[in-house]
Amino acid sequence: MINSLLIANRGEIACRIIRTARQLGIRTVAVYSDADAKAMHVRAADQAVHIGGSQARESYLIGERIIAAAKETGAEAIHPGYGFLSENAEFAQAVIDAGLIWVGPNPDSITAMGLKDAAKERMIAANVPVTPGYLGEDQSPERLQAEADAIGYPVLIKAVAGGGGKGMRRVDAAQHFADALQSCQREAASSFGNTQVLIEKYILSPRHIEVQIFGDRHGNVVHLFERDCSMQRRHQKVIEEAPAPGMSEAARAAVCDAAVKAAKAVNYVGAGTVEFIADASAGLHGDRIWFMEMNTRLQVEHPVTEAITGVDLVEWQLRVASGEPIPLRQDQLSITGHAIEARLYAEDPARGFLPSTGKLEILDFPTNSRVDTGVEAGSVISPYYDPMIAKLIVHGETRDDAIALLRADLSHLTVWPVRTNAGFLFRLLDDADFRRAQLDTGLIERRGEALTIDPLPGAADLTHALYFLEQDPRADTLLITTGLEGFRLNRTPATERAVNVSGERVTFEIDRGPIQSHFQQYRREGDALLVHGGATFRVTPDRTEGGPGGATGDGSILSPMPGRIVSVEVSEGQAVTAGQKLLVLEAMKMEQALTAPFDGVVETLNAVAGAQVQVDTLLVKVSKAD
Ligand code: ADP
Numbered sequence: 059m060i061n062s063l064l065i066a067n068r069g070e071i072a073c074r075i076i077r078t079a080r081q082l083g084i085r086t087v088a089v090y091s092d093a094d095a096k097a098m099h100v101r102a103a104d105q106a107v108h109i110g111g112s113q114a115r116e117s118y119l120i121g122e123r124i125i126a127a128a129k130e131t132g133a134e135a136i137h138p139g140y141g142f143l144s145e146n147a148e149f150a151q152a153v154i155d156a157g158l159i160w161v162g163p164n165p166d167s168i169t170a171m172g173l174k175d176a177a178k179e180r181m182i183a184a185n186v187p188v189t190p191g192y193l194g195e196d197q198s199p200e201r202l203q204a205e206a207d208a209i210g211y212p213v214l215i216k217a218v219a220g221g222g223g224k225g226m227r228r229v230d231a232a233q234h235f236a237d238a239l240q241s242c243q244r245e246a247a248s249s250f251g252n253t254q255v256l257i258e259k260y261i262l263s264p265r266h267i268e269v270q271i272f273g274d275r276h277g278n279v280v281h282l283f284e285r286d287c288s289m290q291r292r293h294q295k296v297i298e299e300a301p302a303p304g305m306s307e308a309a310r311a312a313v314c315d316a317a318v319k320a321a322k323a324v325n326y327v328g329a330g331t332v333e334f335i336a337d338a339s340a341g342l343h344g345d346r347i348w349f350m351e352m353n354t355r356l357q358v359e360h361p362v363t364e365a366i367t368g369v370d371l372v373e374w375q376l377r378v379a380s381g382e383p384i385p386l387r388q389d390q391l392s393i394t395g396h397a398i399e400a401r402l403y404a405e406d407p408a409r410g411f412l413p414s415t416g417k418l419e420i421l422d423f424p425t426n427s428r429v430d431t432g433v434e435a436g437s438v439i440s441p442y443y444d445p446m447i448a449k450l451i452v453h454g455e456t457r458d459d460a461i462a463l464l465r466a467d468l469s470h471l472t473v474w475p476v477r478t479n480a481g482f483l484f485r486l487l488d489d490a491d492f493r494r495a496q497l498d499t500g501l502i503e504r505r506g507e508a509l510t511i512d513p514l515p516g517a518a519d520l521t522h523a524l525y526f527l528e529q530d531p532r533a534d535t536l537l538i539t540t541g542l543e544g545f546r547l548n549r550t551p552a553t554e555r556a557v558n559v560s561g562e563r564v565t566f567e568i569d570r571g572p573i574q575s576h577f578q579q580y581r582r583e584g585d586a587l588l589v590h591g592g593a594t595f596r597v598t599p600d601r602t603e604g605g606p607g608g609a610t611g612d613g614s615i616l617s618p619m620p621g622r623i624v625s626v627e628v629s630e631g632q633a634v635t636a637g638q639k640l641l642v643l644e645a646m647k648m649e650q651a652l653t654a655p656f657d658g659v660v661e662t663l664n665a666v667a668g669a670q671v672q673v674d675t676l677l678v679k680v681s682k683a684d
């Protein structure tokens with residue numbers, strides 16, 4: 059077994075690899091960029107080496123620096139994680155040439171599977187069923203169009219060098235082909251530096267089924283069953299599960315055999331994933347599942363396979379890289395229960411899933427899940443890397459059990475003020491088709507706003523929030539805000555409450571059958587965070603006397619809720635009298651006037667008619683008249 063390992067990655071996957079290495083008594087070395095100087099993976103490792111600037115191309119993508127760091131620290135092996143250099147055959151070769159152990163497949167296997175067209179050719183030769191399509195050298199638009207016409211629409215144009223859901227265009231009719239091809243090639247050129255494309259039949263009712271395989275240097279290849287990753291947004295996985303719901307033993311045998319055949323065809327060593335697309339219009343059948351591509355690395359969603367098989371895949375990677383045989387034979391592997399993983403992202407579904415960066419002031423993870431993360435409260439989500447906060451992985455006896463566990467965990471997760479997709483995930487778990495495993499890769503897109511807009515909490519939940527805030531006698535209304543919207547609620551009496559005090563944190567929980575909400579005290583006295591349906595809202599008692607308006611004692615007028623400025627009634631330097639209208643704000647389809655708190659002069663004016671403002675933005679400052 060190797061004694062020391064450098065992890066050429068960051069975030070949750072670096073932490074996850076370090077965890078297993080530790081257990082095996084392997085010394086670990088982290089590498090980090092400027093932005094990651096204080097990152098969790100740096101602290102988790104025995105040693106850490108700074109390798110450059112915050113942009114990945116200035117650090118995590120510079121192979122020579124990483125190899126130099128391994129040499130410097132005496133690390134024997136390099137684990138690439140996923141993303142970054144993990145599927146870069148030249149880097150793998152450079153690691154080997156430097157006399158280090160590469161925790162991954164032979165560079166030749168990476169190359170063989172690196173380009174989607176060459177990989178498909180190779181699979182056809184190995185008798186693995188592939189999606190029907192055109193893989194030719196002739197890339198003239200005329201030829202590609204003719205091939206698409208012959209395949210029959212809809213078709214999918216794919217950049218052969220594509221990955222991460224990029225460089226793909228679905229075309230539904232011949233007249234749209236030329237435009238789609240151009241835009242696909244433009245994206246391929248800028249993302250992958252390679253404009254070559256292939257054309258595939260677009261499978262209707264598509265399900266993404268993938269098989270975890272493992273090979274060693276002694277000629278053994280086993281599979282660790284399948285995962286279903288059909289819950290995707292823009293071709294990127296959001297929820298993954300294992301085993302695939304509705305998979306018959308016959309279909310499983312067919313797809314897993316095809317995966318083993320694929321791995322053997324490229325002399326595969328280590329952990330890999332063979333991805334298939336299934337036509338699930340009439341259930342899953344072995345003869346309607348086709349090879350799509352192979353990912354020659356550990357996959358983001360590997361934990362669901364670990365959950366159902368009891369295997370630590372990183373341990374297997376390290377053993378196999380050290381020259382040991384695969385620890386178990388095929389007949390010693392079996393499936394226990396059902397596992398689901400949800401990817402928690404720092405993004406705002408209500409704003410087109412825009413990444414939400416900033417400091418994670420509050421980050422409280424639930425308890426049922428295995429949480430794979432590289433951040434903690436106080437960490438910063440930077441704009442430089444993938445905005446994944448964590449993966450929540452649950453394991454239940456049945457699929458329904460697993461859904462219930464994940465649902466409960468999402469309803470207890472508190473993240474603030476960074477916006478997340480937790481509410482989106484929560485509603486996805488509640489989707490009727492998801493529940494009955496009527497899965498396909500288009501489900502999320504079809505649901506649209508039903509999944510992306512967090513419904514505001516209902517009266518019952520707010521009643522409890524009111525209780526929590528009761529301690530502030532000045533508050534007669536509550537302000538509920540999300541990143542986008544806000545509304546006010548009058549204080550009403552309530553009849554029941556549940557309190558749980560632990561340390562300095564007061565947690566309120568109401569369990570009303572399927573609906574669970576919980577409240578958490580926020581840093582600022584009197585404010586609370588209300589976690590409802592996965593989404594986190596802030597509840598603020600309104601302390602202003604005489605109605606709405608966020609005036610504070612020093613004459614600063616803050617926006618009481620997010621909204622749009624309808625009109626500005628004053629100008630800088632103007633004298634105003636108490637109660638005079640300063641500006642009008644529209645929020646939640648209602649207009650409200652913000653007024654001067656006392657006689658004085660408009661000292662600062664930050665409001666512009668038509669502008670959108672966030673809650674607590676300083677709009678006007680009035681200074682007292684002497
Ligand atoms: P998985 O099935 O493991 O999610 P993906 O192909 O989606 O596989 O990619 C895995 C990781 O690699 C993701 O974190 C993704 O952001 C990153 N990644 C994949 N391809 C690219 C790419 N072309 N450029 C940048 N990052 C990529």
Ligand code: ADP
Pocket residue numbers: 189214220221222223224226258259260261262264266290293333335350351499
């Ligand atoms: P990437 O390298 O970006 O992961 P893939 O070839 O694995 O690219 O495809 C990504 C996703 O696109 C799949 O998971 C699936 O949802 C969809 N997809 C790919 N090929 C097809 C196809 N022929 N028909 C329908 N959907 C497809």
Ligand code: MG
Pocket residue numbers: 222333351
């Ligand atoms: Mg893929």
